Amino acid sequence: MAIKQKTDISMPEVLFTGEGDAAADRRILRIAEEGRLRRLYQGVYTSNLASPPEAVVTRNWLNIVGHLLSGGVISYRSAHDAKPFAGHLYVTRGQRPRTLELPGLTVRVLPGPGVVAGDVAYKDLFLASQARWLLENLATGRGVSERVLSAEALEAELDKMLLIRGEYRFNELRDNCRALAAVLGRDKEFKRLEGIMGALLGTHESKKLRSKQALARVAGLPYDPARLELFDTVFGRLRVEALPELPATADTGTARENFAFFEAYFSNYIEGTTFLVREAEEIVFEGKLIPNRTEDSHDVLGTFQAAMQPPWRDQPPSTADQFLHWLKSVNALVMRSRLDKNPGQWKDQNNQAGATVFVDHTLVQGTLREGFARIAALEDPLARALMTMFVIAEVHPFKDGNGRTARLAMNCVLSAAGRSRIIVPTVYREDYLLPLKAMTNNSDATPYLRAMARIQSWTAAFDYGQARNHVYEALLRCNAFEEDLKNYKLIFPESKPALVPN
Structure with missing residues (x-):
């Protein structure tokens, strides 16, 4: 005995009667009487007996509505969305209003002009032109609010x-x-x-x-609304996340100097400004500029100075105006020798990295201000620091030096709160950049928070007060300088950072 299939794969998922073929109509009705088709609406049947009727209609709404209301114009907010919204679809057709109730879909048929110049054919229906749906969505009156955009x-x-x-x-x-x-x-x-x-x-x-x-x-401060949605997602996660509290261990003297040196060295290395450690020491501590690399030398020196000296090191901005000024000041310091990059000036052209397109240059200041509002509303210093870096990295407000500026801004917040600054070593480059990309593309903050908490813990585990060559050797043993990311991974030193006492 044959078992009846719940879905007849030999037939389309949706079938219609009343299309002018009497023989085809009789066949569909006969199959329906045999229980092999399910009726969705008058003249509309489905061969899919397994899926809920609502799911079938949702998948096939365009063909179904095109059959029932051929030549109708998808209008009002439905024209903007080009699909049903919240289970409703609005179609202009004929001289009288009526409503079609299908499983999971209510079609409101509104009287009005049919197809006009600019409307676009969409299978058996038409999509209202942009000019038309703009006008329709400004309609007012009783019962209109449900079918128009706010x-x-x-x-x-x-x-x-x-x-x-x-x-x-x-x-x-x-x-x-x-x-x-x-x-x-x-x-x-x-x-x-x-x-x-x-x-x-x-x-x-x-x-x-x-x-x-x-x-x-x-007001002259337009912003990127899509970025604000992303900022809100990250902000919401940071507000409730339990983050580690690692105290600063390199605030004064030799420790502060050594820390700032390696912070500047690695921050530039990640951006492609690469030197031997000995060359970087000559730049920072001996005032020597490497031959034929004057601009690169100044990049390292400027980053070191920002990591060492107030206000850039430990006096974060408290208002949106100060935030914008602080960013321009730090970028000008780091990029001061690269006049072709307009140091300290907002970008005047759009920029991108790979497939990631950053905030439009006309929206930089407004988007940064909106980002700062969310930074300022976070209580935990590490949360505030991570939000700061993400906002700057996502906006990419300058022609160059954005990564270095973002990391310095993050560390400024941490230093002001007496927390350990963060160094991102060469071997950790992908562990740092890929989570940032995941937030941009997928609004997923988990990898970012995990990666940054881990690298802060690693950073705080070293004794920066010893001689600089000993700090270098300790970092070397932990693979910090490795560029072969397939064969080398970050190693923690034996000592573990202490938590901030309650």
């Missing part, structure tokens, strides 16, 4: 369009909206839209705006 979300979309496309294309879009408003009878909506777009351009009063993002642009 004012804040719409302003954020317009702000993004202005950023990416520039003023010329933005004005062109406004002209298209004006012409379409006359066709659709949406002059009132266009008037509201013109006010918002004008406010973003600075030609209308900003009181027309509601969203924080749009208001920030008008």
Whole structure:
């Protein structure tokens, strides 16, 4: 005896009647009567008897709605999303409103103009043009709020369009909206839209705006909203994470000097400014510039000075204004000999590393200010330090020297709190960089927190008060200088750091 399959793989997952083929209709109805098809809606059947009907509809909504409402225009917020939102889809078609209730999907059919110039074919439906859905989402009235984007979300979309496309294309879009408003009878909506777009351009009063993002642009401090979401994810994790408390062990005298030297040496090595340790000692302690490498020499010296001397070493900023000034000051010190890199000046072009594109150059200051608000709200010094480094690394505010600036900023926070600074040795390069990339790409803070807590514990385990050559030998035994990351791993010294006493 044959066992009936729950899903008939010989048939499409969704089948329709009423498409003009009477024989095909009779076949579908016969198979349905045999129990091999499930009815989802009038004229809509599925051969998948195993999956929940809601899942079938979710996968096949475009074909189903196209069959039921052929030629309809996906409109309002549905046109912006190009898919259902929260189980609802809005389609403009015909002369009367009605509602189609399918498993897991409610389709609101709204009367109005059919396809107009600019609408795009989308299988058996159409997607409202950008100009059309902008106007539709500014509609007001009873029951309209459920099918339109919030004012804040719409302003954020317009702000993004202005950023990416520039003023010329933005004005062109406004002209298209004006012409379409006359066709659709949406002059009132266009008037509201013109006010918002004008406010973003600075030609209308900003009181027309509601969203924080749009208001920030008008105030001259636009920020990257996607980065703020990422900052909030990391901030939320850091607020609740139980982090180790390792006291500073190299705050004065020889220990402070030795620590600052190796911090500067490794921080530059990670960025490709590589010297022998003896060469770096000559630069820092003997005032010698390595022949043909004057700029590289100054990079190491500037990083050392920032790690040794206040205010860069241990006086972190307490306001957003001070934060921006501090960053520019440190970058200017580290990169002072590289005039082609505009030391201490915000980048004027976008930058990226591999596939990671950093914050747009027009959004640097606003995004840093938003990042600082989250830094300042963290109580734990290590949490604050790690948030500081991540914000700077993610924004990448300068043409060059961003990594060194970010690590110095992190360590400044730690020194101010009496906690151990962090050295990232050459052998730990990937363990440091890959977790940063994981946060950028996956919003996963766990590898970053684990990696940074581990390397701080390692850093604090050395005696920096001994002669510098002995510190070097101790670091050497722990593979700190190794570049062959496949065959060498970080080794901890025998001594373990103590915890801060309660």
